[in-house]
Amino acid sequence: MINWKDSYDIGVEKIDCQHRQLLVKLNEFFEACTNQQGKEKIEETLKFLKEYTLEHFSDEEHLMQDIDFPELAEHRKTHAEFVKTVLDLEESIKSKGVSVLSTIKLNRTLTDWLLNHINKCDKLIGQCIASKGNQAV
Template identity: 55%
Template sequence: MISWRETYNIGVDEVDQQHQELVVKLNEFLDACIQQKGKDKIMETLAFLRDYTVEHFRSEEEIMLKYNYPEYAEHKKDHDDFVASVLELEASIQNQGATVVTTLKLNRTLTDWLLSHISKSDMKIGQFLRINNIV
């Protein structure tokens, strides 16, 4: 399970709240996996991710564009790559059904995204906004 830490906050309330929502959903999925119910929870988690990515990525990208964030293109590519991973997983599950492998892959994808993207890429947005006295 992943505990939310204040160090994950980037300093933009809307984005930080969305990240916390992702942690809650990730923990629900991890809990289901621990209880051997990951396959049952996988489609719900993927549906959440489809909705989450549309809203959350739009929020981040609007902020980056509004304040001329210099690493916008690279960050947007990260978002696009994540969406592609989620869609690929969803297609795999629709074609082959939920398996232990797809459940583990979603688990790893979410965990990697949370720990890597938020703590590195998103944190750079927060630093940029603070340096430029925007937040």
């Protein structure tokens, strides 16, 4: 279980709320896997995680457009890579199920990616907005 830290905040309320929520969804998914809650429950939590991820990335990309964020294309690419990881995961769970070991590994990969992405890439969005005197939001 990974907890949110205030230092992860990028200073944009809507996005910060979504990031918190995303971490909740990730934790729910991994809990379902590690507690071996059954394929149905695991698939259901992964579905929520996927849908929430798509919604969040779309909102974030719209925000970047609105503020003329200079690295939008790069940023979009990293989102697409994460979505692909989640879709591949969905496929693999459908066909092969989940093992505890692969879950632990995956937990690290997805969570590390998310927190890294927030700290390195999403923080730039907050800085960009702050540099424009918060006029864009």
